[in-house]
Amino acid sequence: MPKKLLHLFILACFSVMVNGANAATYTFDSGTSGFTTFGNASPYSGSVQLTAPEPGQVGSIFLNKTLNSSRFTASFDFRNTEPLYSVYGGDGITFAWVTTQGIGGGGGELGFTGLDGYMVEFDTYWNAGYDPPDTLYGPYGDDTDHIAVATSVASPLAYSNTPEMEESGWHHVDIAFNNGQIQVQMDGVEYINHVIAGYSGSEAYFGFTGSTGASSSRQLVDNFEINAVPLPATFPLLGAGLLALVGLRKKFKK
Numbered sequence: 001m002p003k004k005l006l007h008l009f010i011l012a013c014f015s016v017m018v019n020g021a022n023a024a025t026y027t028f029d030s031g032t033s034g035f036t037t038f039g040n041a042s043p044y045s046g047s048v049q050l051t052a053p054e055p056g057q058v059g060s061i062f063l064n065k066t067l068n069s070s071r072f073t074a075s076f077d078f079r080n081t082e083p084l085y086s087v088y089g090g091d092g093i094t095f096a097w098v099t100t101q102g103i104g105g106g107g108g109e110l111g112f113t114g115l116d117g118y119m120v121e122f123d124t125y126w127n128a129g130y131d132p133p134d135t136l137y138g139p140y141g142d143d144t145d146h147i148a149v150a151t152s153v154a155s156p157l158a159y160s161n162t163p164e165m166e167e168s169g170w171h172h173v174d175i176a177f178n179n180g181q182i183q184v185q186m187d188g189v190e191y192i193n194h195v196i197a198g199y200s201g202s203e204a205y206f207g208f209t210g211s212t213g214a215s216s217s218r219q220l221v222d223n224f225e226i227n228a229v230p231l232p233a234t235f236p237l238l239g240a241g242l243l244a245l246v247g248l249r250k251k252f253k254k
Helices: 002-019 231-253
Strands: 022-026 035-039 042-044 047-051 058-063 071-081 092-098 117-123 146-150 156-161 171-178 181-186 189-195 203-211 218-228
Touching (some): 058 092, 071 092, 092 218, 146 181, 203 218
Antiparallel strands (some): 035 058, 042 047, 071 218, 117 146, 146 156, 171 181, 181 189
16 A cells, blocks of 8 residues: 555656646737736737837736746747838837836836846847947848847847848747756747856746837737746655655554
């Protein structure tokens, strides 16, 4: 009997480890239930609009529950469309995980500056003092768009120039994160593969931010999928259970 219980318990714990991830998909077809929106963010035609195509917009949306930020995968679609009166749209969006829900600064700050956490930015407008110098006249032309990983918009930990992200339809993003190792793909192309030095995961709110400045875009996100693995809670449970069963086995031997 004790051996059978031990086998069943180990099998159950293995099942929790494999299937116990906090996985969810949000299509926003029925609104933003389960999230909190800030600023100008709002539902829009089955997606979430972070900013309207107007100057001076700032918006964000975050899950109402926290998830473990040590190990996760995420995917989503985004689209930036420019208004007719803007030569260059702006300013971009971020995928972010933060300690507190909220909204940051506008313009080149992408709705993130002022929040405590990390973000992957999809920047569509060059701002002096915020963006890397070589993205002003980059390989894809003037005001080259870029993807970056950062805790501050002005100090990217890693970045990569990209083709034009505005007025080019929907883009699909895949992110894989494992204790500081981050990989970012857009439309099947890897742009970021970086290790964040000294990273320490914790419970965090996941979501998106975006902003416009003098130039503007309608900035949309949709089909958000997040899969966070709660491993830190699983192993102590397994250890405690094994100890209990060892004691139970000794009792049966008496």
